[in-house]
Amino acid sequence: MIESPHRRFNPLTRDWVLVSPHRARRPWLGQVEKTPTENLPQYDPTCYLCPGNERAGGVKNPPYTGAYIFDNDFAALLPDAAQVSSSPSHPLLTSSPERGMCRVVCFSPRHDLTLPELDDIAIGNVLTAWARETSNLGAMDFIRYVQVFENKGALMGCSNPHPHSQIWAQSQLPNEIAKELASQTAYFEEHHMPLLADYLAEERHRSERIVFENEHFSALVPFWAVWPFEILLVPHRPAAFLSDLTPAEVTALAEALRQVTTRYDNLFEISFPYSMGFHQAPSDGQAHPEWVLHAHFYPPLLRSATVRKFMVGYEMLAMPQRDITPESAAERLQGLPGVHYKLRGRS
Ligand code: H2U
Numbered sequence: 257m258i259e260s261p262h263r264r265f266n267p268l269t270r271d272w273v274l275v276s277p278h279r280a281r282r283p284w285l286g287q288v289e290k291t292p293t294e295n296l297p298q299y300d301p302t303c304y305l306c307p308g309n310e311r312a313g314g315v316k317n318p319p320y321t322g323a324y325i326f327d328n329d330f331a332a333l334l335p336d337a338a339q340v341s342s343s344p345s346h347p348l349l350t351s352s353p354e355r356g357m358c359r360v361v362c363f364s365p366r367h368d369l370t371l372p373e374l375d376d377i378a379i380g381n382v383l384t385a386w387a388r389e390t391s392n393l394g395a396m397d398f399i400r401y402v403q404v405f406e407n408k409g410a411l412m413g414c415s416n417p418h419p420h421s422q423i424w425a426q427s428q429l430p431n432e433i434a435k436e437l438a439s440q441t442a443y444f445e446e447h448h449m450p451l452l453a454d455y456l457a458e459e460r461h462r463s464e465r466i467v468f469e470n471e472h473f474s475a476l477v478p479f480w481a482v483w484p485f486e487i488l489l490v491p492h493r494p495a496a497f498l499s500d501l502t503p504a505e506v507t508a509l510a511e512a513l514r515q516v517t518t519r520y521d522n523l524f525e526i527s528f529p530y531s532m533g534f535h536q537a538p539s540d541g542q543a544h545p546e547w548v549l550h551a552h553f554y555p556p557l558l559r560s561a562t563v564r565k566f567m568v569g570y571e572m573l574a575m576p577q578r579d580i581t582p583e584s585a586a587e588r589l590q591g592l593p594g595v596h597y598k599l600r601g602r603s
C-alpha cells in the first residue's frame with residue numbers, strides 16, 4: 257500500500273482521485289456537525305410520510321403496513337412533453353427537454369426504523385418494490401433510465417427522518433450513467449467480460465478492501481473511493497437489473513444492505529448519513545451484457561460523528577482528494593460488529 261501522495265483512476269467514470277494518507281491527522285478547528293436525533297417516535301402525527309397522515313400536497317396516506325410508494329408531490333421531472341424555449345439557437349447554448357416521473361418509497365410504516373433496524377424480510381420487500389418500480393417505469397416508452405436512491409440524514413439534505421427512498425425515471429441518460437455506460441461498453445468490447453465482474457474477481461482475490469461478503473454479494477471500499485467510507489456493492493453473478501435477481505440473490509442483497517448500513521451506524525454509534533443508490537442498466541429495451549448492477553454508498557463523515565469531509569476548494573476546482581486510504585477505511589468497517597449497536601443485547 258502506497259503511503260505517500262498518489263492518484264488513483266476510477267475506470268467506471270474515468271476520473272482520478274488524489275490520495276494523501278499522511279494528511280489524516282491534520283488539526284481540525286473547523287465546522288462541527290450536530291449528531292442526528294436518536295429515539296424518534298414510532299409514529300409522528302406531524303410527519304408527511306407516516307400512515308394515515310396528510311402529505312404536503314393534500315393527499316392522505318393510506319394505513320399502509322409494508323413498503324409504501326407514491327408519486328412525489330413535488331416531482332423534479334414531469335411526464336408531459338415540454339415546450340422547448342424559443343431562444344435563438346447557438347452551439348454554446350444547448351438545451352433539450354427532459355421528461356420523467358418521480359416516486360417516493362417509504363421503507364415501512366415505522367417512523368423510527370432505518371434500513372439496518374429492519375429485518376431481512378422487510379428489506380427484501382423494499383428491494384422488490386424498487387425492482388418492480390424500475391421495471392414498470394422503465395417499460396414506459398419515454399423512459400430511458402431509472403435512478404433508485406436514498407438520501408439519509410439531515411447532513412445529506414434529507415427533508416424527513418421517516419426512512420424513505422426516491423425513484424427518478426427520465427427520458428435521457430444522466431451524466432454518471434452516460435459515463436459508466438461508455439466505460440463498461442468499451443471494456444466489454446475489448447475483453448468480452450463485464451468491467452465490474454473482472455474488478456470484483458480481483459478485489460475478492462486481494463481481499464484488502466472487502467467489507468462484507470455473503471454467497472451472492474460483496475461490499476467493498478473501491479480502490480478509487482472518493483468519500484472516506486465509500487462503499488460499492490456488487491453481485492457475484494453479473495445482473496443488469498434488480499428484477500434479474502433470483503429470490504436467493506434478493507435475500508442475500510437484503511442481508512448485504514443490512515450489514516453495510518449496520519457497520520456504518522456502528523462506526524461512530526450514530527445513525528450514519530449517506531447518499532446511496534443503485535446503478536442499473538439503461539431501460540432502453542436493449543440487452544446490456546456489459547452492465548453489472550451495483551450500489552454506491554457515498555457517506556460524508558470523516559473523523560467522527562461530527563467532523564465531515566468537505567468537498568470544497570481543491571475538490572471543486574481541481575479534483576477529489578482523500579486523506580485516509582481506501583484500505584484503512586475497509587479494514588475499520590470490516591472489523592466492526594455485524595449487529596447494530598441499538599439491537600445489541602436483544603435477541
Ligand atoms: P428527501 O429524500 O430529500 O427527504 O425527499 C423526500 C421527498 O418527498 C421529496 O422529494 C417528497 C419531496 O418532494 N414529498 C412529497 O412528495 N410529499 C410530501 O408531503 C412531503 C415530501
Ligand code: ZN
Nearest residue numbers: 303306367418
Ligand atoms: Zn413518519
